[in-house]
Every structure is written in structure tokens, then in C-alpha cells.
Amino acid sequence: MIDVETVIADTQRLIGIESTNPGVLEADAADWIESRLRGLGLDVARHPVRPGRDNLSVVIPGADRSAPRLVLVSHMDTVPIGSGWTRDPLGGQIVDGLLYGRGACDMKSGLALTIGLLDALVSTGTVPPADVVCFYTVDEEAPGMLGAYQLVEDGLLRPDDQILAPEPSGMRLRISQMGLRWITLTVTGRMAHAGRAHLGTNAAHVLAHIMVELEAAFEALPFDDDILGRPRFTTGVISGGVATNVVPALVTAELDLRIVPPLVPEDAVTMVERIAADVVRRYDGASFSIEALGARRPPVRASDDSKIVRGLRASYLAVAGREPEVGGADGHEAYTDSAMIAALTGTTSSTVLGPGATDQAHTADEFVPVADLELGSALLWDLVQSW
Template identity: 75%
Template sequence: MIDFDKVVADTRTLISIESTNPGVLEAQCADWVEQRLRGMGLEPHRHPVEDGRDNVSVIIPGKDRTAPRLVFVSHLDTVPIGVGWTRDPLGGVIEDGLLYGRGACDMKSGLALTLGLLEALTTNGTVPPADVVAFYTVDEEAPRMLGAHQLVTDGLLRPDDQILAPEPSGMRLRIAQMGLRWVTLAVTGRQSHAGRAHLGVNAAHIMSHIIVELESVFAGLPFDDEILGKPRFTCGTIHGGVATNVVPAHCEAELDLRIVPPLVPEDAVRIVEQVAARVVTGYPGSSFEVSTLGAARPPVRASDDSKIVRSLRDSYLRLTGALPEIGGADGHEAYTDSAMIAALTGSTSSTVLGPGATDEAHTADEFVPLADIELGCRLLWDMIERW
């Protein structure tokens, strides 16, 4: 069995190691994970991604080296600590069955679960039915998701790998993840005195018109996926103007475009371009430019018949007496490394299930329920015993 107390202790230690992204603080976390694995008698490997930023991998060979591997993907980085905390964000405080800290649910508890599984296998001398592989990646909490890309570039994945990212899902099985494209929209007008506004072309007004139109267009798209729901549009940031009494000549917005099949990221970009082009025709002397930010992230879905999905469902049913709630990563939730790997490789065996709720990720006083960790310990062990 996986040692629940040790998983909790490892989670608290990981929380105490700041691994904020952006930056190179992930190295501290990677160092600790590597040493923890070596302490189990395993031989982890480092895979350079950028200067000071390495992925870490380890393999426990199985009885059948040709069988589909059970692959865990956990990211080392967290978002910045931020403000508004009422508890030490690096303290790993436990109160009323909840463990608090930056990364508590996203995703240092999930990472610790994989360490607990690996240690249980090595301590018991258990040879798993197939290879068990764990990847610990950098840069998941960033637009480019460099760690996941590097795993694919380095050829570390096999076509039949059965992938689980123990990301926060409230212990709900996620077999689909919504696609995502981040876009920067820049509008150019003409500056003038606000008292002579008719001599200028107000870039901020044009931008507001475009944003309202985009909201309407995305809401009206005729796509409603059975798991992922409808496409979503969010204007995340907007900047423009130099002074209150000056008609702004420039305005820039960053847009978050969430998509579902059959849309692909390029479709979302084209929608922005088409709406912007239509709006600026009503403002002579204006122009616009659309550029993309980070990696394209198409929607992905695992097959209901994939080994990882069937195994997770069966184990959950054995342990709880009920099938896990099935869901996709809808508009308020993240695009994980498992999704990026599926997008890059075409995998239909890439899933998410882990402790904590995405609603708590990235928040002040982020927490993970200890009950989720406990269920995760039992679930992973049951699954590997029957793999």
C-alpha cells in the first residue's frame, strides 16, 4: 500500500520549496524530487529544457516491457504566491482536514502521490505488470508549456502509453480537456485632444466594440460538446491611452479563447480576425493586428475504451462502490501537460484525476483535502495491482 502519512509529509515538504513560474525556482523542486527518487534506490534522469530548468524522469521496469506503460505526468512549477493569504503559503499548514499552501492542490499533492506509489513498489519489491514511468516537468503554468513539449521532442513517450496527470480534479475522472488559444489584439487609431475628439480615432472605443462583438459571436457558435460544453470567450487584460484628456491612438487586449470540437485553435484566431476586420471598417483611419501568445492547444479526448480510463473506472468502483463522475476540463479549468502531450502525439489515452479542486488552484489559501489524498493513495495502488 501507499503510505498516506508519507505522501502528506512529502506534500508539505514540496510546498515549502518555492517553485514559482516564471523564473528558475523549479530547479529547487527538481533537485529535491531527484534526491527523493535516489533515496528509494531508483535512477532518475534529468532532461534539460532551458538553462536551469530540467524535466526529471524515472522508470520502474515491469514484468512485460512491451505492454502499455502506466505514465504519470506531474509539473514542478506553481503560479506566483500572490497576495491575500491568511496562512503561510509555504508552510503546509493543516487545519480541519485541509492542507494549505501554494501548490497544495496544483499540484504538489498529486506529485507526492506518484512518489508514494514509486516508493511502495520499491519498498515491497513489487514488480508491476508493465513499466511504470513518472515524468516531472517544468513550465506547465506558462503559455508555452515547454516541459511537455520537451518530453515529446526527446522521444520519451510511446504511442501506447497510458497517461495520467494527477492534477486537481476533485477526484473526478477527466477524459476530455477544452482547447485553448491566447491571442493579443492590438488596435491603432489616431491621437487627438479629448476636447476635439472628432479629430481623432479612439482605439479604446474600437476595442470595446470588438470585445462586445466577440462575446456575442462566441456565445452564438453552434457547438455544444457533450462533455466540454460550449466555447468560451474572455478578455483577460486591456491597456490603452496615455491620459484622461487624450483620445487614445493605441489599445491592446489579451484574449482567452476556449474551444470545443470540431473547432481547432486556428478557427478561434480567424474568428477574432474576422470580427476585428468587420468592426474597424466603421472607423476610417483605424487598423488592427492579431498575434498569438504561447502554444496552440486543441481540444483533446481520451477513448472510453483506453486501458487507463477502464482501469481508473474499475478501481474507483471497487473502492467506493460507485463509478467516478466523468467530466472534461471546462472553461474555468486549466489545459494540463497530459492534454498537451495528447495534442502533440495524437494519444487517445491521456487523462486527469487528482486530489483537490481546480476552484482552489491559483487562489490565496489554496488547499487540498486530506481525504482526497487518502483516496488517491488507495486508488493508485489498486490500479497498479490490477494493471
């Protein structure tokens, strides 16, 4: 069995190693993980992604080397710490059954579960039925998701790999993940004195008009996925203008477009282009440009018949006495390394189930329930033993 106290201690140690992105990044966390695994006698490989930023991999050979591998993918980076904390964000404090800290749920506790599995396999001398492979990636929290891209580029994955990211899902099975496209929209107008505003073309007003029409267009889309729900539109960042009394000639906005089947990222881009073009035609001297931001992220869904999904359901039933919940507030809106791998390779054997809830991810006083680590430890051990 996986020792829960070891998982808790490793989670606390990982929380204490800042790996914010943007920020100090993952090098110190990677060094600690490598040292921890080498201390178990395991061979750890480094796979360069960017200078000073390496993915890690470790393999425990199984009894049947030709069987589909169980592949566990965990990212080492976290979002920045931010403000508003009432607990030490690097302290790993446990209060009333909740373990606090930046990355507590997203996803240093899930990462610690995989270390706990490797520790248990080594310490008990257990040979798993098939290879158990753990990848530890960089840059999951950034637009480009460079670590997942590099895993695929390096050819480290096999077509029949069964992939699980123990990301925060409220211990629900995240069989589907919503797609998204990030876009930078730039609107150009004509500068003028605010006292003579009619002589200019206000880029901010044009942009505001585009935003209103885009919001209405997304609300009017007829698609409502049984798990993912409806498409969503958010303007996350707006910047521009030079002074209160100057008609702005240049304004930019960063857009977050969440999509569900049958939409693909290109459909979202087309919607923005169509609406922006229609709006700027109504303003003399206005124009716009669009630039894609970050990786292309289509919606993905694992197959109900995949070995990983069937295995998780069976192990959950064996351990908890019921099958895992699917759907609900468990982060289908998020995009993980599991989803990116599915998008890049086309696999339908890549999914998410892990400790902590996405409602806590990226927040002040982020926490993971210790009970999730207990259930996750039992679930992961049963999954391997029954593989």
C-alpha cells in the same frame, strides 16, 4: 500499499519549496525530487528544457517490458503566490482535514502521490506488471507549456503509453479537456487632444466595440459539448493610452478563447480576425493586428476504451465502491500536460484524475483535502497492481 502519511509529508515538503512561474521557477523543487528518489535507490534522469530548467524521469521496470506503460506526468511549477492569504502559503498547514499552501492541489499533492507510489513499490520489493514511468515537468503553468513539448520532442513517450496526470480534478475522471487559444490583439488609431476628439480615432473605443461583438459571437455559437459545455470568451488584459485627456492611438488586449469540438484553435483566430476587420472598417484610420500567444491547444478527449480509462474506472470501483464521476465542475476548462501531450501526439490514452478541486487552484488559501490523498493513494496502488 502507498503510505498516506508519507504522501502528506512529501506534499508539505514540496509546498515549502517555492517553485512559482513566473518567479523562482522549478530548480529547487527538481533538486529535492531527485534527491528524494535517489534516496530510494532509483535512477533519475534529467532532460534539459531551458537553462536551469530540467524535466525529470524515473522508470521502475515491470514484469512485462513490452506491455503498455503506465506513465504519470506531474508538473513542478505553481502560479505565483499572490495576495489575500490567511495561511502561510509555503507552510503546508493542516486544518480540519485540509492541507493548505501554494500548489497544495495544483499540483504538489498529485506529484507527491507519484512519489508515494514509487516509494511503496521499492520498499515492498513489488515488481509492477508493466513499466511505471514518472515524469516531472517544468513550465506547465506558462503559455508555452515547454516541459510537455520537450517530453515529446525528446522522444520519451511511446505510442502505446497510458498517460495519467494526477492534476486536481476533484477525484473525478477528466476524460475531456477544453481547447483554447490565447491571442494578443492590437488596435491602432490616431492620437488627438480629448478636447478635439473628433480629429482622432480612439483605439480604445474600437477595441471595446470588437470585444462586445466577439462576446456576442461566442454566445451565438451552436456548439454545446456533453462534457465541456459551451465555448467561452474572456478579455484578460487591456493596456494602452497615454493620458486621460489624450485620444489613445494604441491599445492591446490579451484574449482567452476556450473552444469545444468541432472547433479548433484556428477557428477562434478566424473569428477574431473577421470581427476585428469588420469593426475597424467603420472607423477612419483604424487598423489591427493579431499575434498568437503561447501554445496551440485544441480540445482533446481520451477514449473510453483506452487501457488507462478502463483501468481507472475499475480501480475506482474496487476502492470506492462506485465508478468515478465524469463531467461537472472538475476543471475540464483547464489545459494540462496530459492534454498537451495528446494534442502533440494524437494519443487518445491520456487523461486526468487527481486530488483537490480546480476551484481551489490558483487561489489564496489554496488547499487539498487529506481525504483526496487517502483515496488517491488507494486508487493509484490498485491501478498499478491490477494493470
